[in-house]
Amino acid sequence: xxxxxxxxxxxxxxxxxxxxxxxxxxxxxxxxxxxxxxxxxxxxxxxxxxxxxxxxxxxxxxxxxxxxxxxxxxxxxxxxxxxxxxxxxxxxxxxxxxxxxxxxxxxxxxxxxxxxxxxxxxxxxxxxxxxxxxxxxxxxxxxxxxxxxxxxxxxxxxxxxxxxxxxxxxxxxxxxxxxxxxxxxxxxxxxxxxxxxxxxxxxxxxxxxxxxxxxxxxxxxxxxxxxxxxxxxxxxxxxxxxxxxxxxxxxxxxxxxxxxxxxxxxxxxxxxxxxxxxxxxxxxx
Amino acid sequence: xxxxxxxxxxxxxxxxxxxxxxxxxxxxxxxxxxxxxxxxxxxxxxxxxxxxxxxxxxxxxxxxxxxxxxxxxxxxxxxxxxxxxxxxxxxxxxxxxxxxxxxxxxxxxxxxxxxxxxxxxxxxxxxxxxxxxxxxxxxxxxxxxxxxxxxxxxxxxxxxxxxxxxxxxxxxxxxxxxxxxxxxxxxxxxxxxxxxxxxxxxxxxxxxxxxxxxxxxxxxxxxxxxxxxxxxxxxxxxxxxxxxxxxxxxxxxxxxxxxxxxxxxxxxxxxxxxxxxxxx
Ligand SMILES: Nc1ncnc2c1ncn2[C@@H]1O[C@H](COP(=O)(O)OP(=O)(O)OP(=O)(O)O)[C@@H](O)[C@H]1O
Ligand SMILES: [Mg+2]
Numbered sequence: 001x002x003x004x005x006x007x008x009x010x011x012x013x014x015x016x017x018x019x020x021x022x023x024x025x026x027x028x029x030x031x032x033x034x035x036x037x038x039x040x041x042x043x044x045x046x047x048x049x050x051x052x053x054x055x056x057x058x059x060x061x062x063x064x065x066x067x068x069x070x071x072x073x074x075x076x077x078x079x080x081x082x083x084x085x086x087x088x089x090x091x092x093x094x095x096x097x098x099x100x101x102x103x104x105x106x107x108x109x110x111x112x113x114x115x116x117x118x119x120x121x122x123x124x125x126x127x128x129x130x131x132x133x134x135x136x137x138x139x140x141x142x143x144x145x146x147x148x149x150x151x152x153x154x155x156x157x158x159x160x161x162x163x164x165x166x167x168x169x170x171x172x173x174x175x176x177x178x179x180x181x182x183x184x185x186x187x188x189x190x191x192x193x194x195x196x197x198x199x200x201x202x203x204x205x206x207x208x209x210x211x212x213x214x215x216x217x218x219x220x221x222x223x224x225x226x227x228x229x230x231x232x233x234x235x236x237x238x239x240x241x242x243x244x245x246x247x248x249x250x251x252x253x254x255x256x257x258x259x260x261x262x263x264x265x266x267x268x269x270x271x272x273x274x275x276x277x278x279x280x281x282x283x284x285x
Numbered sequence: 286x287x288x289x290x291x292x293x294x295x296x297x298x299x300x301x302x303x304x305x306x307x308x309x310x311x312x313x314x315x316x317x318x319x320x321x322x323x324x325x326x327x328x329x330x331x332x333x334x335x336x337x338x339x340x341x342x343x344x345x346x347x348x349x350x351x352x353x354x355x356x357x358x359x360x361x362x363x364x365x366x367x368x369x370x371x372x373x374x375x376x377x378x379x380x381x382x383x384x385x386x387x388x389x390x391x392x393x394x395x396x397x398x399x400x401x402x403x404x405x406x407x408x409x410x411x412x413x414x415x416x417x418x419x420x421x422x423x424x425x426x427x428x429x430x431x432x433x434x435x436x437x438x439x440x441x442x443x444x445x446x447x448x449x450x451x452x453x454x455x456x457x458x459x460x461x462x463x464x465x466x467x468x469x470x471x472x473x474x475x476x477x478x479x480x481x482x483x484x485x486x487x488x489x490x491x492x493x494x495x496x497x498x499x500x501x502x503x504x505x506x507x508x509x510x511x512x513x514x515x516x517x518x519x520x521x522x523x524x525x526x527x528x529x530x531x532x533x534x535x536x537x538x539x540x541x542x543x544x545x546x547x548x549x550x551x552x553x554x555x556x557x558x559x560x561x562x563x564x565x
Contacts, residue, residue: 006386010372017374098370102429105336106387107360284299285338 003108007116008123010103015086015124024082028132031078035071036139042067043144064146065235071136072158072234076227079129079162084185086121087169090114093178095285104285111277114170118273121166129159149237154230160265161223161230165189167269171276174283192217192224199228222265229261287350288313289361289437289468290335294344296492297330304330306492307344312437315466317459319479322489323560328472329367331489332439335470336364348437360388363435365426365443367472373415377406377425380414381432390433400428405454419446427455431462438462438469444478456482480552488559496559503555511535512544519548 015021042063091114094100104110133155141147148154168188172181195217202210218225290312297305304327312318320328333339335346337354346353349361371380381397390396401407404424414422423446430438444452452475459469459482473479479486480500488496496503509523509531520531525547535542550558 003387006383010383013374014372017372098366098368099372101338101366102364102369102371102384102426103387104338105359105362105364105366106384107356107389108387109356282340284340285333 003112004116004119007103007108007113008120011086011090011117011120012124020082020085024078024128028078028128031074032132032135032139035067035074035136036143038070039067039139039143046144060144060146061235064140064144065148067140067144068136068148068234069231071140072133072154072227072230075129075132075136076158076161076223078132079125079158080165080185080189080223082128083121083125083162083166084169084182086124087117087166088173088182088185089178090117090170090173091280091283092173092176092181096177101285110280114174114277114280115273118166118170121170122163125162125166126159129162130155133158148234150233154233157226157230157233157262160262161226164221164223164226164265164269164272167272167276171272171279174276174279188221189223192221195221196224196228218261219264222261222268225261226265229258286314287347289316290346290348290439290470292331292335292344292346295331295334295341295346296343297327297334297339298342304492305334305341308489308492308494310487310494310497312468312470315463315468317463317469317471317482317484319483319486320470320472320489321474321476321479321486321556326489327492328489329441332364332441332470332472336362336439361435362437362439363430363432364438365423365430365440367441367445369426371414371422371425371429374413376411376413377401377417377428378410380425380429384429384432388433392433396432400431401425403431403458404428405451420448420451423447424451424454427458436468438467440469441472442474443471444473444475452478476552476556486552488556490560496555500552504550504552507548507550507554510546510548511542513540513542515540 043060046059046063089097091100103113137148137151137155165185169181169185172184176184195214198210199214199218202208202214218228288311290310292308292310295305295308296303308327308331310318310331320331322328330339334341335348335353337359340354348358351357351361375383378397378401381400384390385392385396392399398407398410401410404427406421406424406428409417409421409425412421414425417425423443427440427443430440430443444455447455456478459471462469463482463484471479471483483500485497485499486503487494506522506524508519508521509525509528510517510519511531512518513535520527523531528545528547532542532545
């Protein structure tokens with residue numbers, strides 16, 4: 001157990017020294033400021049907009065959900081960037097630089113090392129994602145007086161999505177060099193987002209084939225499904241035309257949702273983690 | 286008591302490269318064994334298998350009776366890799382502290398201070414690794430390998446970046462360790478160094494052991510050389526015991542004898558003969 005803490009501290013210190021946190025904090029503050037500006041102008045104009053009488057759309061819900069959806073996307077993206085940089089060279093990258101061998105020669109065990117890297121990165125990213133998510137909610141809530149239907153769960157699901165990415169990135173770090181792993185993870189992330197958007201399009205066009213393809217992608221890359229499920233929950237109770245229009249937007253969706261996908265995400269992390277541990281145990285360093 | 290390191294029929298294949306082809310070797314308690322051989326002979330591969338960094342294709346290796354790579358085996362050894370790096374933002378003292386915690390050493394600040402003194406880094410305790418020269422980092426690596434008082438030390442070219450004084454420091458350190466009963470497997474290309482400190486020498490060539498023995502046993506007599514008024518004359522096959530007789534015979538034959546020397550092969554001769562002048 002102490003060995004886990006030693007390695008967590010080791011990884012944490014690396015992140016601090018490589019100025020990762022400094023970069024992330026600066027960019028996050030910049031994002032939150034821009035997001036506040038967007039909220040400010042959107043809700044200022046909102047009071048002057050009245051929809052045509054025969055179109056029954058709740059403009060405040062529409063704008064609020066759209067903005068929170070945007071901030072959730074940014075939170076996921078920033079969280080994934082942080083996760084990837086914390087883990088992309090954890091095994092092969094560090095072994096190539098000769099940093100790993102002195103640690104692995106000690107009696108701590110390779111699995112302890114990898115699990116500790118997961119816990120360390122997971123703790124940092126979870127704290128980060130929840131902070132940014134709730135900051136986004138507060139900004140929209142205080143400037144626009146709109147709060148999502150579900151407050152806590154979408155944040156938890158975003159954090160869960162980032163944990164899935166950490167597991168994938170650690171597995172990648174066992175089999176790929178740092179650069180290749182970074183490219184692979186961002187491509188998977190992009191593929192997941194495209195699949196999600198495809199699902200929205202399929203929904204709008206009422207194409208079952210496209211919806212099916214998107215659902216398959218959601219199960220294969222559950223970070224995307226969790227994010228979509230979080231989006232769904234912010235307007236869980238929106239109905240009628242407002243709900244329909246939100247479903248069509250880029251931040252609508254969730255054709256795979258609920259406890260099934262949440263449980264699957266946990267199982268998925270365990271499977272990916274096991275493959276990573278087994279391949280690491282067999283790797284020549 | 287089991288050997289500190291025992292290797293039986295050890296083979297390792299990397300893709301199409303057969304790095305080790307069935308090696309048998311042991312390092313006894315308190316023994317200092319030098320592993321020699323040309324580049325690519327498989328020395329580092331053997332050490333990495335013993336440390337558990339690389340899995341053997343065939344054969345077995347045990348450290349103090351425990352399977353190499355197991356936690357019990359790793360708890361007994363200290364390792365200095367051929368190519369290693371410590372995080373640049375750690376100070377010398379922090380590197381040792383990290384390894385104390387990973388190895389469960391209870392030596393505390395006193396052990397760290399003593400180890401840094403041993404490798405002549407006492408002035409650099411708070412110096413960060415990225416501000417150290419290559420040789421200083423290597424000395425820190427040697428200190429790191431000694432954290433937790435290991436029973437078996439595996440040093441893969443520990444002096445490759447050291448200046449002559451640094452090499453001497455490490456040599457004296459090895460002698461002191463032997464005095465304390467620590468077993469050492471030393472990979473090195475510096476034959477004179479190995480000859481000076483090692484109890485036994487093993488020479489690897491193309492993944493196979495081609496010679497094993499003490500430096501003294503490996504070096505054979507190469508004759509006696511007489512310097513007389515007729516020039517230098519070498520008597521092949523003669524030994525030290527033959528020298529007085531050879532001198533007497535030369536004097537009786539009316540020669541003026543200016544010098545006599547008994548020739549034995551150096552480790553370098555033994556090495557060059559064993560590897561046949563090969564470098565890979
Ligand atoms: N990770 C690896 N992948 C493929 N081949 C390898 C790997 N490591 C070593 N080899 C090959 O195995 C052989 C033995 O290498 P090793 O590093 O053990 O030699 P060495 O005796 O330590 O050489 P040197 O004196 O140069 O350090 C070489 O042919 C090398 O190319
Ligand atoms: Mg080598």
